[in-house]
Amino acid sequence: MLEDEWLKWKLRRGSPEALARVYEKYIDAMMTLAMGLLGNRAAAEDVVQDVFLSFARSARNLRSQGSLRSYLATGVLNRVRDHRRQLCRQTVDLGSVDEPVCRSAGPDQAAILVEQIARLDQAVAELPQEQREVVLLRLKMDLKFRDIARLQQTSVNTVLGRYRYGLDRLRSLLNGEAEP
Amino acid sequence: MKSKKAIEKAIRTKLNHTMGSPLRDQLLARALREQEQSQETEPAFNRPAIRRMIMKNSIVKLGIAAVVVAVVGLGIAEFLDTGSTSGALWARVAKNVEASRGVIFRARDTGSRDPNDAWPNGYEIRWRSPAISRTDKYRGGQMYRTYYFNYDAKTAIALNHNPKHCYKEALSDERAQRLRAEGWTDPQGLIDLALSVEHHALGQKTIDGVLCEGIQATGPDGSTGRLWVGVETGYPVLVEMEGPDGRTGTMDQFRWNVDLSAEGVELEIPAD
Numbered sequence: 001m002l003e004d005e006w007l008k009w010k011l012r013r014g015s016p017e018a019l020a021r022v023y024e025k026y027i028d029a030m031m032t033l034a035m036g037l038l039g040n041r042a043a044a045e046d047v048v049q050d051v052f053l054s055f056a057r058s059a060r061n062l063r064s065q066g067s068l069r070s071y072l073a074t075g076v077l078n079r080v081r082d083h084r085r086q087l088c089r090q091t092v093d094l095g096s097v098d099e100p101v102c103r104s105a106g107p108d109q110a111a112i113l114v115e116q117i118a119r120l121d122q123a124v125a126e127l128p129q130e131q132r133e134v135v136l137l138r139l140k141m142d143l144k145f146r147d148i149a150r151l152q153q154t155s156v157n158t159v160l161g162r163y164r165y166g167l168d169r170l171r172s173l174l175n176g177e178a179e180p
Numbered sequence: 181m182k183s184k185k186a187i188e189k190a191i192r193t194k195l196n197h198t199m200g201s202p203l204r205d206q207l208l209a210r211a212l213r214e215q216e217q218s219q220e221t222e223p224a225f226n227r228p229a230i231r232r233m234i235m236k237n238s239i240v241k242l243g244i245a246a247v248v249v250a251v252v253g254l255g256i257a258e259f260l261d262t263g264s265t266s267g268a269l270w271a272r273v274a275k276n277v278e279a280s281r282g283v284i285f286r287a288r289d290t291g292s293r294d295p296n297d298a299w300p301n302g303y304e305i306r307w308r309s310p311a312i313s314r315t316d317k318y319r320g321g322q323m324y325r326t327y328y329f330n331y332d333a334k335t336a337i338a339l340n341h342n343p344k345h346c347y348k349e350a351l352s353d354e355r356a357q358r359l360r361a362e363g364w365t366d367p368q369g370l371i372d373l374a375l376s377v378e379h380h381a382l383g384q385k386t387i388d389g390v391l392c393e394g395i396q397a398t399g400p401d402g403s404t405g406r407l408w409v410g411v412e413t414g415y416p417v418l419v420e421m422e423g424p425d426g427r428t429g430t431m432d433q434f435r436w437n438v439d440l441s442a443e444g445v446e447l448e449i450p451a452d
Contacts, residue, residue: 003421003429005399014219014355016212016336017313020327023208024317028198035197045199049207056211057218117194124195139191142425167184174182 004068011059019056022068027052029069029140030076036136037080039125047083051075066147073141077133077151084129123173131166134159193295202345205338209347212336219355269393272414280415282309282440289429296320299430306431309440314447328447331356337447346449382406392417 010018030051034044051072064071124132130152137143137151149159199207277283284307288299296302296319307314313329328337334356336349382394385408392408399405408418419431 014215014358016215016351017315017327017329019211019215020208020315020329020336020338023211024315024327027204027207028196031199032195032197036195041197044197045203048199049210052207052211053214056214059215060218116190120190120195124191135191139188140195167187170187171182171184174187 007068008062008064011062014060019059022055023052026069026072030072033073033076033136033140034080036121036124036140037077037129037132038083039121043083047076047079050079069141070143070147073137073143074151077137119174123170126173127166127169131162131169134162135166135170138163201340201343205340205345205347208338209336209349212349216349216352216355219352269409269411269414273409273416276414276436277416280437282307282312282438282443282445284308284433284435284438284440284443285431286433287429287431290427307440307443307445309445312440312445314440314445326447337449339447339449348449382408384411387418390417 007018007022011022027048030048031044034047035041038044038047054075055072062071124135127135133152134148137148138145143151145156145159145163149156152159198204284305286303287306288303290298297317302317302319304318305316307316311330311332313327315327316323317325322342324341326337326339326341328339329335329351330337331351334351334353336351338347340346380396382396384391384393386392387408390413391411393411394406394408397405397407402424404422406418406420407416408420409415410417413436415436416434417432418434419429421429
């Protein structure tokens, strides 16, 4: 988006205000992506911290032509892969799932939403890793399938297949329980 | 059975995680420190080099950064052909914005992942001047977070309002001076940006009783921005942006050439 171009321009000049804006704009999206990929809050926070600290260090030399969302999402994905190499696959800690975003809902409605979102979280966590990456990068980061294919170093058709199988599996896992 | 579309929608809209407030602000403070430490003493750009680039390339092909610097630093007249006969108005706008003591405006968007931050639930009030940048974030009409940069006091502050906690970072002399010297207003950056990419005139229309003239710019990714300026005042009145994914951003309720100190821009830091 045009705002990202302007932010990149200001970042190259060392603007802390622009860094704060990028941070505010994307921190939750990156946290959601990291949580979705790792299923563990502490690990997700570590990943997001690494991404933003690295981004802050290198922002002055930023050469990305694409969106900042895509740039940061790539950083999250790479660090998640590094993290996964070091650790066994994390299980979903439902107790650590953050409060869902529906603070304006009434208590009953909010409780139902918490439950629905926990199920959604769990279902996403049960996807095979490659399918999970495609689903989250597509739906949460709005990355194009060809960009996801580049990140996964595979063909677009494979990515489309992973997306389709991922959604099929989510559908069977959720079985209508998390109706939005 | 839940449909694929319903699952896609649920993941897009409901699957959101946030970083807790203390960690969120601590991380921003650390990021600002990292940014500070990574600053080079050598300026990141060189105006004569940019002028050479401008001489050799058409405006559309130029990098945005180069043109923005050129528009501000090297004179604007040769870059202000909007396809209309109103180059003088745009020249006046650029001059007014640059000379403005300060500006306060509202920024809102429909692209926030957290619906609490998306319009109409959430919005920002931004204060900008050569010495100060302040952003107040609102949810449900309540201010909940403020970012404040004072280049005179050389401070950067993140303040969470409920619960109250505050993180403060110092800016180096060199950095504070450079930031002051390199332009300051969001709208000015947007004007420069709008004029630096493909753009065309939109003609005139009345916005909130003010006769305005607009231009529309299209970014390399297909995103569009529309800038409307008051014909009589020569100040921006409305900025509208649309991303290729349909997200929108709006800046409005501009108050130009205001003394921010008189408007209470200084931040009250909680004692504890």
